[in-house]
Amino acid sequence: MATEGSVTEPAYFNRLNNITTSVEVRLLKRKEAKVPTGVLKTIKNYIAASDMRKGDEAWLVIDKDQWKDEQIAELHRWSQEDPKYGLALSNPKFEYWLLLHFDDGSDVTSARICDDRLRHHLPHYDKSLGVLKITTDMINSAIQRAKRRNDPPCIDWPRTCGSTTVHILVEHILSADK
Numbered sequence: 001m002a003t004e005g006s007v008t009e010p011a012y013f014n015r016l017n018n019i020t021t022s023v024e025v026r027l028l029k030r031k032e033a034k035v036p037t038g039v040l041k042t043i044k045n046y047i048a049a050s051d052m053r054k055g056d057e058a059w060l061v062i063d064k065d066q067w068k069d070e071q072i073a074e075l076h077r078w079s080q081e082d083p084k085y086g087l088a089l090s091n092p093k094f095e096y097w098l099l100l101h102f103d104d105g106s107d108v109t110s111a112r113i114c115d116d117r118l119r120h121h122l123p124h125y126d127k128s129l130g131v132l133k134i135t136t137d138m139i140n141s142a143i144q145r146a147k148r149r150n151d152p153p154c155i156d157w158p159r160t161c162g163s164t165t166v167h168i169l170v171e172h173i174l175s176a177d178k
Contacts, residue, residue: 064091
């Protein structure tokens with residue numbers, strides 16, 4: 001997995017390693033620029049240098065942020081090249097996925113509102129997850145909330161603020177563990 005963020009996303013997915021027993025989430029260190037194409041280059045370099053085993057998947061995790069649709073479209077095209085590839089995007093940012101662990105995520109129309117709502121649940125949130133214990137119940141609730149928000153399902157990536165496809169990646173991880 002290659003992520004745009006270097007703090008929150010790795011912390012979250014490393015916690016999934018503690019929840020799953022037969023799946024290893026491997027987070028790649030990004031050496032490229034913190035732009036969507038840099039995240040894509042990181043995963044492509046990894047795939048070229050290693051053998052993906054049966055059952056392995058390669059995912060990109062990015063935020064919509066200020067990125068233009070053309071920048072994201074390149075990542076989406078890559079994710080369509082192979083069924084083992086995926087793109088998980090949160091709009092406006094990854095913290096929206098975290099917010100869904102606590103509430104339904106309605107009425108999030110900006111990154112600032114997303115942060116304010118998340119701080120309502122995690123008053124001292126500062127990009128790190130600190131001692132936050134993410135439970136399987138919280139993850140399952142977030143998945144269900146994300147599915148309700150993504151109805152009908154987006155055909156490429158979440159274009160409206162207050163939506164995410166991270167739940168698809170997390171479901172892949174959890175289902176592979178069964």
